[in-house]
Amino acid sequence: MSQSSLNDIFRSYTNKVGLFKDKNALSSDFTPDNIPHREKQIEELAHVIAPVLRNEKPSNIFIYGKTGTGKSLCIRKVTSSLEEAAKESGRKVKIIYINCKMKKISDTEYRMLTNIISFFGENVPFTGLPTNTLYQKLTKHIENYGGSVIFVFDEIDALLGKVGNEILYTITRINQDINSSGSKITIIGISNKVGFIDQLDPRIRSSLSEEEMVFPPYNAQEIKDILEARVSMAFNENTVEYGAIRKCAALAAQENGDARKALDLLRVAAELCEREGKTTVNESYINKAQAKIDKDRVVEVVKSQPKHSKIVLLSMIKLYGKSQKAMQTGDVYMLYEKLTNQYGLKALTQRRVSDLISELDMLGVINASIVSKGRYGRTRKINLQLNPDLIKIMTRTLAYEFPESFLNV
DNA sequence: CTTCCACAGGAAGGTCTGGCGG
DNA sequence: CCGCCAGACCTTCCTGTGGAAG
Structure with a gap:
């Protein structure tokens, strides 16, 4: 690129009035003053946790709703105005907001506790101590606090299994143990899986869902309202065509009424538009944005996979390249073994590879389902219903790490 | 109806890393 | 320095299973 064209790029940025x-x-994570179509839920939430202001213990709440239905947003809104109200009336209220899905931060029992304790101002070593010590520290902090402590566990379904049961059970038990100290604990659980509550330990289940709320998916009209409100905040006038908004809303409504998705689409579309130096976002940019988001996500995921997982994926791409049709675990494993040998690596067991395949499935890189072929066994049918473009990109991403000869087997 | 394939996926345990407190 | 801990990542061993073929 010549120097002058570089100057052009920068000049065009400064001279033009941007879209945004x-x-x-x-x-x-933007919290608007007004959350459209959630007035009822916000009011209900406020009613449930209001007793805090009278030093009473509110019911625990369990909130269910699909991704992008405004759960976290409403909670954030309600808890922050509760904090303000508490400050005015001199009540002690502490909101502990934990997103359980945060990798490396709150995805194990130990890390979760570290995270919670940090809300009380103590920094615990991020490894090394026995969990027991952390529980003791936490209990002490809550006892000493002498006010209302509200735990918000967002995406609580991410800690299914032992981790979640252990933590939730202990926290509910702390509540009973410290009755005398004046501290009160309320738990708000947020999940986007319907069945989550049934998979919990019964002792926790009833206590967690004293109060239940459902956030229904937004329909296309509602998403359109949301978008319009945000568009007027985010963009300069007359930069986004109505058709683009409608398209966005339609796409997002198809995907379980996910408003976050709609906002992402619009943002990426506008960025693409801006990059091309155009001044109005129209429908075609929404389509481009959709494609870009999908592509970026897959590429990102593939890049961040560990080596063996990449080789497994490579095996699948090669098999797909040959036959263009679905394959099964055994086929993939055979090629995988061959490849690892060539690379001078020790192959993982089939058991492990089976897990890697199902991980790739969950990450949406591949599409696998379990099928029974009667006499010919029961296995995963693996499909790479990716467009050729994506397969090319993945191969290139993988080629970056593996020698050329390796790729042409 | 039974058989039997080709795995799925649970359980338990091993090994390694990074880090604690004494 | 030691012994201990949590967690990531694997292996070993295992039981379970949908449905075409016989």
């Missing part, structure tokens, strides 16, 4: 007025308004 405040891009922040499209980000997923």
Whole structure:
């Protein structure tokens, strides 16, 4: 690229009035003053936790709703105004908001506890101590606090199994143990899996769902309202065509009424548009944005996979390249073994590879389902229903790490 | 109806890393 | 320095299973 064209790029940025007025308004952690179509839920939530202001213990709440239905947003809104109200009336209220899905931060029992304790101002070593010690520390902190402590566990379904049961059970038990100290604990659980509550330990289940709330998916009309409100905040006037908004809403409504998705689409579309130097976002950019989001996600995931997982994926791409049709675990494993040998690596067991395959499935890189072929066994049918473009990109991503000869087997 | 394939996927345990406190 | 701990990542061993073929 010549120097002058580089100058052009920068000049065009400074001279032109951009599309965006405040891009922040499209980000997923932006809390607008007004949350459309959630007035009822917000009111109900407020009623449930209001007793805090009278030093009474509110019911625990369990909130269910699909991704992008405004659960976290409403909770954030309600808890922050509760904090304000508490400050005015001199009540002690502490909100402990934990997103359980945060990798490396709150996805294990130990890390979760570290995270919670940090809300009380103590920094615990991120490894090394026995969990027991952490539980003791936490109990002490809550006892000493002498006010209302509200735990918000967002995406609580991410800690299914032992981790979740252990933590939730202990926290509910702390509540009973410290009755005398004046501290009160309330738990708000947020999940996007319907069946989550049934998979919990019965002792926790009843206590967690004293109060239940459902956030229904937004329909296309509602998403359109949301988008319009945000568009006027985020963009300069007359930069987004109505058709683009409609398209966005339609796409997002298809995907379980996910408003976050709609906002992402719009943001990416506008970024693409801006990059091309155009001044109005129209429908075609929404389509491009959709494709870009999908592509970026897959590429990102593939890049961050560990080596063996990449080789497994490579095996699948090669098999797919040959036959263009679905394959099964055994086929993939055979090729995988061959490849690892060539690379001078020790192959993992089939048991492990089976897990890697199902991980790739969950990450949406491949599409696998269990099928029974009667006499010919029961296995995973693996499909790479990716477009050729994506397969090319994946191969290139993988080729970056493996020698050329390796790729042409 | 039974058989039997080709795995799925649970359980338990091993090994390694990074880090604690004494 | 030691012994201990949590967690990531694997292996070993295992039981379970949908449905075409016989």
